[in-house]
Amino acid sequence: MIWHLIAAVFAALGAAGIGLILRMASGNRLPKWIIPVFAGLGMLGYQIHYEYSWLDHKLEQLPPTARVVQTEQDSMPWRPWTYLYPLTVAFSVVDQSSMVAREANDQQLVEFILYRFEKEYVDRLSHQPYLMNCATAEMVPLSEETRQPRTEAMRRLNEGSRLLEAVCSPW
Known part of the structure; x- marks a missing residue:
């Protein structure tokens, strides 16, 4: 459980970094709120991926x-x-x-x-x-x-x- 929390935090940080790069590449014309929106979308994306890959992950663990x-x-x-x-x-x-x-x-x-x-x-x-x-x-x-x-x-x-x-x- 703790590993999923850590993975979600890193997904948020990575997505926030993408938002920050986009904001800097646009010459700060993109609004500041784009960074936390990207962080939230990164966490949500990781959670959705984890939930839909749960069955495949469990089947890999079986004999x-x-x-x-x-x-x-x-x-x-x-x-x-x-x-x-x-x-x-x-x-x-x-x-x-x-x-x-x-x-x-x-x-x-x-x-x-x-x-x-x-x-x-x-x-x-x-x-x-x-x-x-x-x-x-x-x-x-x-x-x-x-x-x-x-x-x-x-x-x-x-x-x-x-x-x-x-x-x-x-x-």
């Missing part, structure tokens, strides 16, 4: 076996540019190297962990183990401690689901 199965985009009134280009605020990932395949009653079962990343002032990461029946496309969460299925929370996925493809395609 090559991680597959994105869902992204969530949102628009916010205090960020009016997000109405034109919605901002990615969360995504879910399955690490294919940690999946465990089993067979029960002639059906392919895969145990996996679904990771969810959320962009907030401090990034949030949550994870939940699941058991997927690849034949019926049913997914059930497992309890953290005992790894027993919680059947009351079972749900069925659509046939074209990216999660179903990521979990069941390697087997």
